[in-house]
Amino acid sequence: MTALLIRVLGREQTDRLRRVLLWAALAAVLQGVAYALLVPLLTRLLGNDPADAWPWVGALAMATAVYGAVAFAATVRGNRFSAELGRHLHRRIGDHVVALPLGWFGGERTGALGQLAGQGVVQVMNAAANLLRPLCNAFVTPAVVVLAMFAFDWRLALAMLVAAPVAAGAYRWSGRLIGRVDRQSHAASVETADRLVEFARHQPALRAFGRTAEDHELLDAALREQRAKARAAVRIGVPGIAGFALAVQLCFTCVLILGTVLAVDGSVGAGELIAVLVLAVRFVEPMGAAAELGGSLRIARGTLERLEGVLASDPLPQPAIEGPLPETYGVELDGVSFGYDDERMVLDGFDLCVPAGHTVALVGPSGSGKTTVTRLIARFWDVGAGTVRVGGTDVRDLTTEQLMSRLAMVFQDVYLFEGSIEDNIRAGREDATDEEVRAAGRLARVDEIAERLPDGWAARVGEGGTALSGGERQRISIARALLKQSPVVLLDEATSALDAENEAAVQQALAALTADRTVLVVAHRLDTIRGADLIAFLDGGRVVEQGTHEELLALGGRYQEFWREREGARGWRLAARS
Structure with a gap:
């Protein structure tokens, strides 16, 4: 997704994107550190001397304050980048489109281009403003949690480490399902939009022959196709999202069972177990949020792929040097x-x-x-x-x-x-x-x-x-x-x-x-x-x-x-x- 976004943006916006990602990643690391501090805090709070928890309370408060400041800065930078991204994409699309051969602008391409420059650009802007930071959280924060877990109990940390590829595989499978549905839904939406414009534009001719909306077969067919694709999106996309959420919960359940077994045989104290399980919850929470973001993220990726396709269209070749104008006009x-x-x-x-x-x-x-x-x-x-x-x-x-x-x-x-x-x-x-x-x-x-x-x-x-x-x-x-x-x-x-x-x-x-x-x-x-x-x-x-x-x-x-x-x-x- 990030590599595709970089290709579509071009060089001039890539540095800004990297800075936005850097701030988002830093916020995710600090969030993971704040979660990790819960383990020593809860261990001491549930131990023999709860007063020993005060230094860790202070450390957690400081980490949370720094995280809040960095997260706020990352959000502001993401929103500013999103606004600039919309202007940049419209300029880039416009500059490229005017260089394309006039024959490129067929009816189907014109409708798709209109949807891409309107709704499509908004989807990409939304991804930059609202999806990049949660995406960083979904991967960076669990990684920090796993590293912190090794400091407390290597067995539970190893269980989380093994669970991560399972969740990642389920996420990729879910993304492929949603991507397939998105491509089909986009084609159906473009066709429906074209037929609606045609129906509105040619009302005089249609009414002259007594044709109403119900009688306009092309429009009816497009609406039926769009409805069918919408149902397919639910039938295919929802199982993918549910499958990913199930995989995440299974990973958490396995960690929970392992922790319980270790607590029963005395390898882990009750206080440590509660603290580690809290950390395990923080491990799966960002990954669970990724399930909700996955659909929007895959749709944004599909839009970026279509944008890349337009920008990859060969422009009309221009002479290297502007020559003199013809003096005759045969x-x-x-x-x-x-x-x-x-x-x-x-x-x-x-x-x-x-x-x-x-x-x-x-x-x-x-x-x-x-x-x-x-x-x-x-x-x-x-x-x-x-x-x-x-x-x-x-x-x-x-x-x-x-x-x-x-x-x-x-x-x-x-x-x-x-x-x-x-x-x-x-x-x-x-x-x-x-x-x-x-x-x-x-x-x-x-x-x-x-x-x-x-x-x-x-x-x-x-x-x-x-x-x-x-x-x-x-x-x-x-x-x-x-x-x-x-x-x-x-x-x-x-x-x-x-x-x-x-x-x-x-x-x-x-x-x-x-x-x-x-x-x-x-x-x-x-x-x-x-x-x-x-x-x-x-x-x-x-x-x-x-x-x-x-x-x-x-x-x-x-x-x-x-x-x-x-x-x-x-x-x-x-x-x-x-």
């Missing part, structure tokens, strides 16, 4: 191969050139790799083979800040931060003036949204933009990209699933965004495809046809078939509306 993919796993390649020998200032549309069947192309340009992942260039420079030779400053991305799934409309637009460029923010908003027709809301530009959008419609969120996203003024624009399904009014507004905003810029657009809208300077048709992870709209229709190949299907679907929709 985009090239040269012989690119990439797959999300080793079983299937999404792109295989992919070649594409987007000249500076031109618009290239990617079309093709689902799964052909269109979205993957945009993600690789933005370096969500690094390619398995080949090269992606922006302005003639390999994206791997640009720092994340350099690359992101050259790109503006507008995707179908828009996320807005909790805050005002103005705050969300300003996220595109933090140093923008209020007038620049509102000018970008007007170009994207966000002013229409602000005018109808009571607080105008200061209106809160809600977490994820839930206070606005999908089209309104998309307009704010485009305004953000307009404010950024990046020379390369990546658009992925930016106008899909919008109503006619929002589509017209978004199309107007996109026209302002893409003017005189290098644009790569993944689109299914016919007008977007027709107006592109170049159209690349993807299939099987490669560009199988490319040219202008007219050239590809004249070719009579895959694109012509795709276009006719789209025209047919469009005619069907128009007929249905009429």
Whole structure:
């Protein structure tokens, strides 16, 4: 546990942890010394001359006072370290997460990361504040008691020494059981949290189809799984804790029986026996307390292991030296191969050139790799083979800040931060003036949204933009990209699933965004495809046809078939509306 905590903390906090442990260990030693002093005190108190106990009373009082002072200092240091630990872990997680590839943030990982940074960090803080010192007591104090026992009766001391490995073995067995249950419970909790967020976020769609909480099968299944894991935790974890407590009590019983036998045959006096048995109680008491702490300690260990797993994730490699920014802004993919796993390649020998200032549309069947192309340009992942260039420079030779400053991305799934409309637009460029923010908003027709809301530009959008419609969120996203003024624009399904009014507004905003810029657009809208300077048709992870709209229709190949299907679907929709 301590070694794992040191690995997660890093070097800068390790020295503080060692000092906290040192103070906790010192308090545990003094506690053991105070317990050991009970033996001569009780021996003399129950002997022929009780007055001989007074010096030992004074020694015990002094030892207890010193122990109290050291224990207080250890507790204060532990609490201060716990508070600093929370801040440090949040900073360390944040610093590491921002260096990870954007593709690392899948839905499952995002939910687990949120739980880890919230509840998980609190569990580690609790371990530092409330578990480290009792843990030291559970091991250091019994060790001191055993050493002291050798000074009084080596046979009873040896019995305690033999009992210690038995208790330690039971403790490890209990810890493994709780650890197994904790891993299963954590996975079930993450799944349930994800399904609850999904259920709350998609209420409009669910209610439109008459789906209630009882009818939402994914949520129901997650809740059933969590309930099953909770029952398993009781069924498996409690026997482990009870088994450890039983082992501790058996050890004490054996010492008690041995002491009684020695007293009966006269090897140990009655006074000594009572004193030694009091010491034996103090031997098992901290170990018994460890049984209560074991569950919390193992859960904290599981959290630390998950934290270590996140911190061990490889960050996005950065160039050793920051080079100059590209002077041109064409985009090239040269012989690119990439797959999300080793079983299937999404792109295989992919070649594409987007000249500076031109618009290239990617079309093709689902799964052909269109979205993957945009993600690789933005370096969500690094390619398995080949090269992606922006302005003639390999994206791997640009720092994340350099690359992101050259790109503006507008995707179908828009996320807005909790805050005002103005705050969300300003996220595109933090140093923008209020007038620049509102000018970008007007170009994207966000002013229409602000005018109808009571607080105008200061209106809160809600977490994820839930206070606005999908089209309104998309307009704010485009305004953000307009404010950024990046020379390369990546658009992925930016106008899909919008109503006619929002589509017209978004199309107007996109026209302002893409003017005189290098644009790569993944689109299914016919007008977007027709107006592109170049159209690349993807299939099987490669560009199988490319040219202008007219050239590809004249070719009579895959694109012509795709276009006719789209025209047919469009005619069907128009007929249905009429």
